[in-house]
Every structure is written in structure tokens, then in C-alpha cells.
Amino acid sequence: MTELHPRGVFCASLTPLQANLSPDHGLFAEHCHHLLAEGCDGIALLGTTGEANSFSTGERKALLEAAVRAGIAQSRLLPGTGVAALTDTVELTRHALSLGVETVVMLPPFYYKDVTEDGLFAAYAAVVERVADPRLKVVLYHIPQVSAVPIAFPLIERLRAAFPGVFTGIKDSAGVLANMEALVERFPGFSVLAGADPLMLPLLRKGGAGCITATSNLMAKDLAFIYRHFADAGRAADVEAAQARVVAERDRTAGPVQIAMIKALTAVRTGNDGWLRMRPPLVRLSAEQAAALRAA
Amino acid sequence: MTELHPRGVFCASLTPLQANLSPDHGLFAEHCHHLLAEGCDGIALLGTTGEANSFSTGERKALLEAAVRAGIAQSRLLPGTGVAALTDTVELTRHALSLGVETVVMLPPFYYKDVTEDGLFAAYAAVVERVADPRLKVVLYHIPQVSAVPIAFPLIERLRAAFPGVFTGIKDSAGVLANMEALVERFPGFSVLAGADPLMLPLLRKGGAGCITATSNLMAKDLAFIYRHFADAGRAADVEAAQARVVAERDRTAGPVQIAMIKALTAVRTGNDGWLRMRPPLVRLSAEQAAALRAA
Numbered sequence: 001m002t003e004l005h006p007r008g009v010f011c012a013s014l015t016p017l018q019a020n021l022s023p024d025h026g027l028f029a030e031h032c033h034h035l036l037a038e039g040c041d042g043i044a045l046l047g048t049t050g051e052a053n054s055f056s057t058g059e060r061k062a063l064l065e066a067a068v069r070a071g072i073a074q075s076r077l078l079p080g081t082g083v084a085a086l087t088d089t090v091e092l093t094r095h096a097l098s099l100g101v102e103t104v105v106m107l108p109p110f111y112y113k114d115v116t117e118d119g120l121f122a123a124y125a126a127v128v129e130r131v132a133d134p135r136l137k138v139v140l141y142h143i144p145q146v147s148a149v150p151i152a153f154p155l156i157e158r159l160r161a162a163f164p165g166v167f168t169g170i171k172d173s174a175g176v177l178a179n180m181e182a183l184v185e186r187f188p189g190f191s192v193l194a195g196a197d198p199l200m201l202p203l204l205r206k207g208g209a210g211c212i213t214a215t216s217n218l219m220a221k222d223l224a225f226i227y228r229h230f231a232d233a234g235r236a237a238d239v240e241a242a243q244a245r246v247v248a249e250r251d252r253t254a255g256p257v258q259i260a261m262i263k264a265l266t267a268v269r270t271g272n273d274g275w276l277r278m279r280p281p282l283v284r285l286s287a288e289q290a291a292a293l294r295a296a
Numbered sequence: 297m298t299e300l301h302p303r304g305v306f307c308a309s310l311t312p313l314q315a316n317l318s319p320d321h322g323l324f325a326e327h328c329h330h331l332l333a334e335g336c337d338g339i340a341l342l343g344t345t346g347e348a349n350s351f352s353t354g355e356r357k358a359l360l361e362a363a364v365r366a367g368i369a370q371s372r373l374l375p376g377t378g379v380a381a382l383t384d385t386v387e388l389t390r391h392a393l394s395l396g397v398e399t400v401v402m403l404p405p406f407y408y409k410d411v412t413e414d415g416l417f418a419a420y421a422a423v424v425e426r427v428a429d430p431r432l433k434v435v436l437y438h439i440p441q442v443s444a445v446p447i448a449f450p451l452i453e454r455l456r457a458a459f460p461g462v463f464t465g466i467k468d469s470a471g472v473l474a475n476m477e478a479l480v481e482r483f484p485g486f487s488v489l490a491g492a493d494p495l496m497l498p499l500l501r502k503g504g505a506g507c508i509t510a511t512s513n514l515m516a517k518d519l520a521f522i523y524r525h526f527a528d529a530g531r532a533a534d535v536e537a538a539q540a541r542v543v544a545e546r547d548r549t550a551g552p553v554q555i556a557m558i559k560a561l562t563a564v565r566t567g568n569d570g571w572l573r574m575r576p577p578l579v580r581l582s583a584e585q586a587a588a589l590r591a592a
Contacts, residue, residue, distance in 0.1 A: 021382070021422075053407035056383040057353070084380060086317070086575055087352040108577065110407065111349035113442055114552055115577040123576035126317075146409055148444050149577075256410055279382055280419035281404065281411040281445075 004191040005137060005168045006103055007209040008041025009200070009223045010078055011216040012049040014263055015063065017277040023055065023063045027274060029070030031217075031266075039224025040216060042076035043067065044105055048146055048173070049214040049259055052080045054279040057088050061095050074100040078212070082107030082141060086123060090130045103137040105171055105212070110147040117155050121162075124155075128163050138166055139212075143173035143195065150174075153186060160187065171195050171212045181206045197223060198247045201239070204230045215250045217262050218269075222246050252296065260285045264293055300487040301433060301464045302399055303505040304337025305496070305519045306374055307512040308345040310559055311359065313573040319351065319359045323570060325366030327513075327562075335520025336512060338372035339363065340401055344442055344469070345510040345555055348376045350575040353384050357391050370396040374508070378403030378437060382419060386426045399433040401467055401508070406443040413451050417458075420451075424459050434462055435508075439469035439491065446470075449482060456483065467491050467508045477502045493519060494543045497535070500526045511546045513558050514565075518542050548592065556581045560589055 013035065016027040032043050045067060046052035046060055055063070064079050081092035081104040089106065096104050109115075109123050128136065140159075144150040151170065159167045172180045173195025180199065183192045184207045191209035194200040200211040200223065216223050222242040229235040253261045260278055264285050267275035276284045285293065309331065312323040328339050341363060342348035342356055351359070360375050377388035377400040385402065392400050405411075405419050424432065436455075440446040447466065455463045468476045469491025476495065479488045480503045487505035490496040496507040496519065512519050518538035525531040549557045556574055560581050563571035572580045581589065 048407075053380040054382055054405065056381050056387070059381075059383060084349040085352050085355075086350055087355060091352070109350065111344075111442065112577055113444065116552075116579060119577035119579045122579055126576050146407070148409065256412075280422050281408055281415035283412060283415045283418055 004189065004209040006042065006078060006139065006191055006193070009039065009210055009216060009220065009227045010042045010044040010193070010212040011035045011040045011220060012044045012047045012212050012214050014217050014259070014266060014275075015046070015050040015052070015055075016275055017279060018274070019277070021277060021279045023059055024274060025063065025066035027272070028063060029066060029072075032067055032070065032072050035216070035220050036072070036076065038220035040220045041210070041224075042078055043072060044078040044080070044171075044212040046080040047105060047141075047212070048143060049217070049262070050080070051259065051279050051282060053083065054282070057091060060092060064096060064099060064101065068099050068101070074102070077101045078103050078105050078139065080105045080107065080141070082109070084109050084111040086126055089127050093127060093131050093136065094133070097131065097133045097135060102135045103139065103168070105139045105141050107141045107143070107147055108149045108151060110149050113148050115149065117152065117158075120149070120155055121158050124159055125162060128166055136166055137168045139191070139193070140167060140170040141173070142170055145174065153183075156183075156187060156190075160190070169193060169209060175199070177202055180208060184208055197250045198243070201226050201230055201243050214258060214262055215246065215253060218253070218265055219246050219249050257285060257289060261289075261293060264290060300485065300505040302338065302374060302435065302489070303487055305335065305506055305512060305516065305523045306338045306340040306489070306508040307331045307336045307516060308340045308343045308508050308510050310513050310555070310562060310571075311342070311346040311348070311351075312571055313575060314570070315573070317573060317575045319355055320570060321359065321362035323568070324359060325362060325368070328363055328366065328368050331512070331516050332368070332372065334516035336516045337506070337520075338374055339368060340374040340376070340467075340508040342376040343401060343437075343508070344439060345513070345558070346376070347555065347575050347578060349379065350578070353387060356388060360392060360395060360397065364395050364397070370398070373397045374399050374401050374435065376401045376403065376437070378405070380405050380407040382422055385423050389423060389427050389432065390429070393427065393429050393431060398431045399435065399464070401435045401437050403437045403439070403443055404445045404447060406445050409444050411445065413448065413454075416445070416451055417454050420455055421458060424462055432462055433464045435487070435489070436463060436466040437469070438466055441470065449479075452479075452483060452486070456486070465489060465505060471495070473498055476504060480504055493546045494539070497522050497526055497539050510554060510558055511542065511549060514549070514561055515542050515545050553581060553585060557585075557589060560586060
């Protein structure tokens with residue numbers, strides 16, 4: 001059986017912003033080092049939690065370059081490169097490879113809805129063919145509640161058949177464990193990563209590969225512990241305790257202002273209020289929400 | 297009462313593609329001249345029908361430049377400039393103004409769903425403030441079935457109050473006449489443009505400003521006739537006949553493959569099969585669909 005790739009705990013990292021709402025490269029590098037020190041296997045930057053689609057292609061490239069420049073190993077970086085425009089997805093993916101970053105997380109083109117399987121296949125195929133780099137490995141990104149463009153099983157089947165070795169995994173953020181388990185069963189050797197922190201543990205027990213999650217910005221240590229020891233009977237109690245903390249933190253932060261809340265908690269942890277900034281259309285917590293969070 | 301701006305029949309024009317799926321500037325300019333000759337008041341390029349969000353910022357700029365270079369008056373061009381990333385929306389809007397194109401159609405940022413009114417207000421406000429050009433006039437773009445980010449009345453109210461003279465109109469593509477009528481009633485002096493061809497006539501009768509539509513790629517002459525003569529009792533029968541043709545053409549082309557179908561009919565009209573090309577995730581008609589269209 002093929003080794004699953006990628007596997008481990010990947011943080012869907014926040015993107016800190018400067019006062020002008022541009023990405024703060026220095027603070028981002030600090031955050032990446034912190035996450036790796038906590039035990040993350042890598043950084044899935046420029047995803048939904050990272051507000052990636054609120055940044056231009058140039059801003060996205062610069063952030064990835066900053067991470068590489070800060071000494072984060074390329075093999076630990078999983079940037080999001082899938083956007084609405086085919087040519088931009090190609091440009092971002094080529095750029096990642098040019099830096100030695102070989103695995104990317106790729107949303108489907110997300111402007112048009114109810115597109116056909118043929119259309120989604122054509123979109124992903126065009127990216128692979130235009131990038132034309134044998135190093136490329138793609139993690140598909142299924143987050144229908146945000147993208148409104150689901151990644152269905154027949155599409156995965158076609159892509160894996162047409163491009164062996166390229167489509168190595170999926171981040172499943174729909175929050176339905178049964179779907180992740182079905183993916184593991186249907187596609188042996190395919191890396192299924194939970195997009196919701198509480199589901200990593202049950203998914204690992206079924207042969208899943210790990211997670212790419214938002215709460216790992218706050219709970220990386222516990223998630224890393226669970227990942228390393230979930231099969232270790234002697235650590236069962238500690239694993240369950242860590243899982244309980246992860247579930248509690250996820251419950252506390254889940255909801256429509258999740259990203260603002262995780263940023264607010266990171267501001268508290270670091271003592272740096274710069275972390276509170278959000279790029280529209282997302283906004284920081286209201287005074288009321290912030291007070292409720294401090295009280296909790 | 298303020299003069300409505302923009303007003304008239306605007307074609308949500310198709311974007312013809314070269315073999316490499318880049319926009320075909322020459323064919324696009326030809327199409328624009330054809331639409332104006334048929335009686336369109338202007339060209340709403342780079343919208344949903346124009347596959348705009350499948351093109352990069354650079355490709356979008358180049359297409360608008362090509363239209364200006366081809367001699368289309370700037371006052372007749374209504375480019376779409378609203379994308380997911382704030383900084384790209386600012387860049388595209390500034391670029392339009394730099395060419396003397398002062399009125400743009402602006403989608404809300406469309407990646408995140410269920411964003412707050414505060415967030416959407418902040419996004420539009422940031423664009424206006426960063427563009428910082430008193431010439432700017434924005435047509436809001438309400439197409440919730442595609443963008444999944446509706447433009448609600450309280451948002452329009454806040455934007456018009458905060459930026460007098462900037463938010464001059466809305467393209468309402470939700471297809472609900474009652475919503476367009478309510479917009480006309482609630483916002484005097486606000487230009488309400490139907491996004492669905494059959495609804496332009498009833499909307500004009502209630503004080504609407506015209507349309508920005510897909511079928512006008514095929515039926516510009518009839519739409520222009522309706523627009524000019526809807527209030528002319530002596531032409532009532534001709535207006536009704538034109539309306540019946542518009543409704544029939546719209547019914548024939550409506551549905552999930554609308555853009556491919558309008559391109560296919562344009563290929564027939566011009567004898568140029570280049571028109572059949574679509575950029576993924578949209579795809580051209582299947583052989584079956586094309587045969588059905590030829591038979592009809």
C-alpha cells in the first residue's frame with residue numbers, strides 16, 4: 001500500500017495583518033515557528049482560516065515566500081493555491097513549486113455553482129497539464145458549506161485515474177465523519193485529512209491521515225499528542241483527555257465568527273492586539289463578543 | 297429627482313476565447329461593435345456571462361483595454377470589477393478609472409458565505425476609500441444563486457448614505473420582479489437594472505432603468521426596441537411582439553448551460569466555431585445538446 005501523503009497534524013494557519021490589512025510576514029513567521037514547536041507536522045497556510053481568498057495573487061505569493069525565507073522547511077508547507085480563475089490557480093501552483101513547495105491544497109473553482117463533473121475535471125486537469133511539473137501533489141479541498149462546490153467521489157476517481165500520483169489526498173471540511181470514512185474505504189492509499197479537529201481521532205482509527213484544522217492554531221499540542229498516541233493503549237486516558245480539550249475548544253470557537261475568535265484568542269496568548277485585525281468581508285469580534293470571550 | 301445612472305440596455309457580453317482559452321480580443325471587439333449596432337446602450341463586460349471570474353486580474357484588464365482600444369466609448373463600458381479579494385477589486389476598479397471607464401459593476405466578495413452586513417459594508421467601503429476617485433460610480437450586483445452572497449436592502453441604504461453619488465444602481469439577477477420593484481420604490485433615484493431579459497419590460501413600467509442581461513447577446517435589437525418604445529401606446533403591439541421573442545429566446549437558452557448555449561448560437565450567427573470555447577469549470581455543449589439546439 002502507498003504511504004499516505006500528506007499525513008499528520010497541519011494547522012490551517014491564521015494570517016496576521018498589518019494596520020493597512022496587508023499580511024504581516026514577521027508575525028506570520030513567528031506563528032509558524034510556534035505551531036511547529038507545539039508539534040504540528042506542517043502549516044496549511046492560505047486556506048479558509050487564513051482568509052486566503054481575500055488576498056491577491058501577489059499577496060499570497062509573498063506570504064509563502066516569507067514562510068520559506070523564515071526557514072520553514074518546504075516539505076512542511078501546504079499552501080492553498082485553488083482560486084476561482086484557472087490562470088491564477090496555475091500561477092500560484094507554479095510559484096509554490098518554484099520555491100520547492102510540492103504539495104498544495106486546491107479548492108475547486110468556486111464562483112459558478114452546480115457545475116458539471118466534466119467541468120470540474122476539466123478545471124483540475126487543465127491546472128495539472130499547464131503546471132506540467134512531475135513533483136506536483138494536490139490535496140483536494142472539500143468545504144461545500146463555504147465554497148458551495150462539493151468534491152464528489154466520481155470526480156476523485158477520475159482525477160486519480162487520469163493523473164496517477166498527483167491527487168494524493170483530500171481535506172474534508174464538511175464535518176461529516178461518515179463521508180471521511182467512506183473516502184478512506186473507497187480510495188486506498190489516498191490521504192484523508194479531517195477539516196474539523198474533533199473528527200481527527202475517530203478518522204485516524206479508521207485509517208485517516210490526520211487533519212488540517214483551524215483550532216490547531218490554539219490546540220496544536222493536544223492534536224499532535226492525539227496523532228502520535230491514538231493507537232497506544234497505554235496512553236488511552238491521556239489521549240481521551242486531550243481529545244476532550246480539543247472538543248471543548250472547538251465548541252467554544254465554532255460558529256460564524258470562528259476565525260475572528262481564534263484571532264482574538266491568539267491576541268490574548270501573544271499579548272499582541274495586531275492579531276485582532278481581519279480583512280473584509282470578515283470582521284473582528286464586536287465589543288460584546290470580545291467581552292463574552294474574556295468572561296469565558 | 298436624480299437622473300438614473302446607468303440606464304438602458306446593457307449586454308452582459310460573452311467573452312470569446314482563443315484556442316489556448318485566453319480571451320480573444322479581436323473577436324470580442326467585433327462582438328461589442330455588433331451589440332452597439334444592434335441598439336445596445338452599452339457593454340457590461342466581465343460579468344457572470346462573460347466568465348470573468350475564470351480570468352486573472354491581468355486577463356481582465358487586458359480585455360477592458362482591448363475594448364477601449366477598439367473604439368468603444370468609455371461611457372458605454374460597464375466592466376465587472378468585484379472579486380473575492382479586496383486588493384484585486386481595488387486594482388481592477390482603479391484600472392477601469394485609469395482608462396476613463398467610470399461606472400463598474402461590483403459583486404460582493406463571494407468566497408465567504410453568511411457574512412455580516414457589517415462585513416459587506418466594510419468591504420465595499422474599503423474599495424471606495426482605497427480607490428479614492430470622485431468619478432467612481434458603482435452598480436451593485438445581486439446574483440445570490442451564483443455568488444451565494446445576497447445584497448440586502450439595509451446594506452444598500454448604508455452604502456448610499458455613507459458614499460453619496462457612488463452607489464448609483466444595482467443589477468438584480470435573482471429573477472424576482474417583486475424585489476426589483478421594491479428596490480425602485482425604496483430607493484428613489486437608484487438605477488435598478490433587470491438581470492433577466494423578460495423582466496425588463498415590466499420593470500421599466502414601474503420606473504426601472506433597463507437591463508444587464510445575457511440573452512441580449514442574441515436579442516439586442518428587440519430589447520433595445522422594447523426599451524425605447526415601452527411607453528409608446530402606438531407601438532404597443534410591436535413592443536409585445538418583441539417581448540414575446542425575447543421571452544421565447546430566454547426560455548430556449550435558460551438553464552445550467554446557458555452561457556455555452558448562447559456561445560453556440562453566436563457561433564451559428566457568425567459562422568465562427570471559436571465562439572464555442574469555454575474556460576473550465578464551464579464547458580461547451582455536449583454533442584447531444586448541440587444537436588438538440590441545431591434541431592430547434
